[in-house]
Amino acid sequence: MIMKRISMAIAVLVMALLAADGLYAASVYKIGGIFSSTGRASFLGDPEQKTMEMMIEKINAAGGIDGVKLEAVIYDSEGDPAKAVSAVNKLLHKDKVLAIIGPSTTPTTLAIVNFVERAQVPLISCAAGVKITSPVKPWVFKTAQSDLLAVAAVYQHMKARGIKKIGVLTVSNSFGESGKHQLLNQAKDFGLEVVQADSFGAKDTDMTAQLTKIKAAGPDAIVCWGTNPGPAVVAKNVKQLKIDLPLYQSHGVASPKFIELAGDAANGIILPTGKILVTGLLDGSDPQRAILEDYQKDYNAMYNANVSGFGGYAYDAVNLLAGALKGSGGDKNKIRDALESTQGHMGTTGEFNFSAQDHNGLSPKAFVMVEIQNGTWKLIK
Amino acid sequence: MQEIIQYLFSGITTGAIYAVIAVGLSMLYSSTELINFAHGEFVMVGAMAMVTFWVHLAWPLPLAILAAMALGCTLGLLFERFAIRTAKASNPIVLVIITVGASIFLRGTGMLAWGKDPFSVPSFSSHESIEILGAALLPQSIWIVLGAIGLAGGIHFFLKKTLTGKAMVACAVNQKAAWLSGIPSERMAVLAFAISTGCGAIAGIFIAPITMSSYDMGTILGLKGFCAAMIGGLGSLWGAFAGGILLGVLESLGAGLISSGLKDAIAFILLLLILYIRPGGLFAAKEAKRF
Numbered sequence: 001m002i003m004k005r006i007s008m009a010i011a012v013l014v015m016a017l018l019a020a021d022g023l024y025a026a027s028v029y030k031i032g033g034i035f036s037s038t039g040r041a042s043f044l045g046d047p048e049q050k051t052m053e054m055m056i057e058k059i060n061a062a063g064g065i066d067g068v069k070l071e072a073v074i075y076d077s078e079g080d081p082a083k084a085v086s087a088v089n090k091l092l093h094k095d096k097v098l099a100i101i102g103p104s105t106t107p108t109t110l111a112i113v114n115f116v117e118r119a120q121v122p123l124i125s126c127a128a129g130v131k132i133t134s135p136v137k138p139w140v141f142k143t144a145q146s147d148l149l150a151v152a153a154v155y156q157h158m159k160a161r162g163i164k165k166i167g168v169l170t171v172s173n174s175f176g177e178s179g180k181h182q183l184l185n186q187a188k189d190f191g192l193e194v195v196q197a198d199s200f201g202a203k204d205t206d207m208t209a210q211l212t213k214i215k216a217a218g219p220d221a222i223v224c225w226g227t228n229p230g231p232a233v234v235a236k237n238v239k240q241l242k243i244d245l246p247l248y249q250s251h252g253v254a255s256p257k258f259i260e261l262a263g264d265a266a267n268g269i270i271l272p273t274g275k276i277l278v279t280g281l282l283d284g285s286d287p288q289r290a291i292l293e294d295y296q297k298d299y300n301a302m303y304n305a306n307v308s309g310f311g312g313y314a315y316d317a318v319n320l321l322a323g324a325l326k327g328s329g330g331d332k333n334k335i336r337d338a339l340e341s342t343q344g345h346m347g348t349t350g351e352f353n354f355s356a357q358d359h360n361g362l363s364p365k366a367f368v369m370v371e372i373q374n375g376t377w378k379l380i381k
Numbered sequence: 382m383q384e385i386i387q388y389l390f391s392g393i394t395t396g397a398i399y400a401v402i403a404v405g406l407s408m409l410y411s412s413t414e415l416i417n418f419a420h421g422e423f424v425m426v427g428a429m430a431m432v433t434f435w436v437h438l439a440w441p442l443p444l445a446i447l448a449a450m451a452l453g454c455t456l457g458l459l460f461e462r463f464a465i466r467t468a469k470a471s472n473p474i475v476l477v478i479i480t481v482g483a484s485i486f487l488r489g490t491g492m493l494a495w496g497k498d499p500f501s502v503p504s505f506s507s508h509e510s511i512e513i514l515g516a517a518l519l520p521q522s523i524w525i526v527l528g529a530i531g532l533a534g535g536i537h538f539f540l541k542k543t544l545t546g547k548a549m550v551a552c553a554v555n556q557k558a559a560w561l562s563g564i565p566s567e568r569m570a571v572l573a574f575a576i577s578t579g580c581g582a583i584a585g586i587f588i589a590p591i592t593m594s595s596y597d598m599g600t601i602l603g604l605k606g607f608c609a610a611m612i613g614g615l616g617s618l619w620g621a622f623a624g625g626i627l628l629g630v631l632e633s634l635g636a637g638l639i640s641s642g643l644k645d646a647i648a649f650i651l652l653l654l655i656l657y658i659r660p661g662g663l664f665a666a667k668e669a670k671r672f
Contacts, residue, residue, distance in 0.1 A: 038492065038497050039497065039597070040595070040597065042497035042498070043497075043498065046497070172642055198636075198641040199641050199642050200641060200644075201601075201644060201645055203598065203601045204592075204644070205395060205398070205588060205591060205592035205602075206391055206394060206395050206591060206592065208387065208390070208391040208517075209387070209388050209391045209392070209632075209633045209634075209636040209637045209641070209644075210636060210637075210641045212384050212387040212388065212391070212516075212637060213384065213636075213637050213641070216383075216384050228499060228593075229499040229501075229592075229593030229595065232499075232501065232593055233591075233592055233593060236591075240510045240517060240519050241387070241510070241517045242510065242512075242517055257498060257499075260501070261499060261500075261501045261593055262501070263501060263503070
């Protein structure tokens with residue numbers, strides 16, 4: 001008798017909860033976010049999270065999408081794939097989000113793609129690794145420029161300078177490995193020969209051994225592919241070893257923090273970057289300039305901090321998703337199809353033209369080459 | 382040839398850092414039989430304190446170094462008083478777990494205090510690198526090696542020649558007997574903690590200018606220091622020192638001559654080999670076994 005009463009009570013409770021859940025889901029669109037807001041990659045995740053929060057607030061202030069407000073559920077992955085997996089499970093099963101923005105890094109993104117594929121929830125990653133969208137996975141998109149395009153931009157510049165032999169130094173994590181793969185693969189297309197390829201650990205304190213080895217191989221230039229702080233140590237070591245070769249870095253260090261870390265050693269370093277870093281130097285006719293200035297004004301007003309290119313990935317992701325949400329009625333399949341057919345979307349990173357074969361949608365034009373001079377960026381035309 | 386010399390220079394620099402960390406670990410082990418897995422975090426505290434005192438507050442260099450050291454020692458004292466002593470009667474494994482917990486706590490506190498971004502600290506002296514046989518030697522490397530030798534020598538002198546030091550060794554050999562002869566063994570343990578964490582902070586102070594400092598830099602350095610101490614023989618001061626240098630040089634030569642991808646693996650393969658062939662470490666004293 002008592003058992004029966006208890007089970008009745010439970011049944012009533014469950015029904016009530018389910019009903020409440022149903023009501024709740026209809027009144028908002030829940031969007032998940034996974035960013036490495038703390039940890040080594042916080043320089044990526046922190047501005048991304050802030051940008052996403054800012055954009056959601058802005059969209060809600062303008063009345064939401066089709067009259068439905070957005071709600072952001074954001075988790076911190078700490079740059080750790082294991083934590084990203086637990087975050088994605090929470091988003092998919094507990095929060096039941098419509099779509100996910102992030103994660104910030106390639107390893108964390110690759111760790112969760114299988115989960116979103118299985119759950120059939122659209123994911124817009126803010127990470128650069130080419131493996132994320134190649135081969136194309138139906139539910140996975142990304143807004144950051146692929147390292148494929150970054151390497152192409154660097155090699156084009158080298159070719160124009162008459163460089164023939166290069167030494168490659170990459171960080172031994174996903175970003176570096178993916179970059180190394182692209183650097184080695186594309187070299188031939190630009191008539192370049194990789195004479196020495198080395199790697200360093202993300203937390204190494206000294207890279208002179210690797211640089212000595214590269215120097216001994218006699219290259220015309222050195223390419224370092226990594227994210228802070230390793231490449232700053234490489235920049236210092238190059239100066240200390242008096243290696244008088246052009247040093248190229250990746251877009252992974254395209255932030256003022258790199259100049260601060262490397263100090264004088266940053267001078268003369270050439271790297272590809274999204275246009276956001278050099279907004280003030282762009283031509284007035286550049287179609288991205290107005291969007292970039294808008295974003296910077298909003299971000300500055302809200303956080304009293306300067307923008308970085310990384311926050312721009314989240315800016316584009318939220319805007320793309322907002323576009324796809326329009327008229328979807330909260331149907332994940334419709335959101336996915338709308339994302340895939342997005343054409344000519346001008347974002348902070350570049351012009352997005354998605355298709356069934358391309359879930360990144362950018363061209364090498366999304367990159368410009370800059371040189372660091374006297375602690376600031378100079379656009380190379 | 383020129384390359385080999387360069388590898389040696391790099392190796393000795395990193396090795397000297399490992400040596401300072403290992404000396405601190407080893408000295409704590411010899412006086413309290415405790416392995417402090419939070420040691421690496423004290424390295425972080427030293428490096429980050431340099432960022433605050435020298436770069437942000439612009440104190441003069443000697444004052445900044447002293448302040449960073451004092452911070453490391455003070456935190457060590459607090460750590461002993463509030464975390465270790467309260468669990469004194471426990472199984473050694475409990476104490477080790479406490480140090481692991483302390484390491485996570487310190488890392489978290491470091492993140493709150495200094496933020497998540499890495500920082501850079503300028504070199505102690507702004508000289509150009511010196512060229513020897515075509516290889517470049519950084520002035521900071523000379524500072525590090527001199528600092529490491531000075532520190533190990535100082536601790537050696539303290540343990541062998543001063544009354545307090547001898548009392549500390551006595552405690553390590555037999556705590557009860559030392560207590561019976563009037564040595565305050567608890568105070569000795571506190572002192573050992575302060576010196577050991579101070580060593581950690583010094584390693585951080587020296588390493589800050591050659592690399593980037595951030596709140597999570599300590600873990601891998603602590604592990605490498607632990608490797609070095611094991612290689613040299615836990616509890617042996619000069620053994621730990623030699624272990625550190627050996628580890629640094631082998632890492633650098635391994636990265637240069639074999640493959641840079643194997644750099645970290647070398648440390649741990651070496652550790653496994655040593656534990657297999659000579660469990661007591663390369664330079665362990667014969668009387669390492671206590672009565």
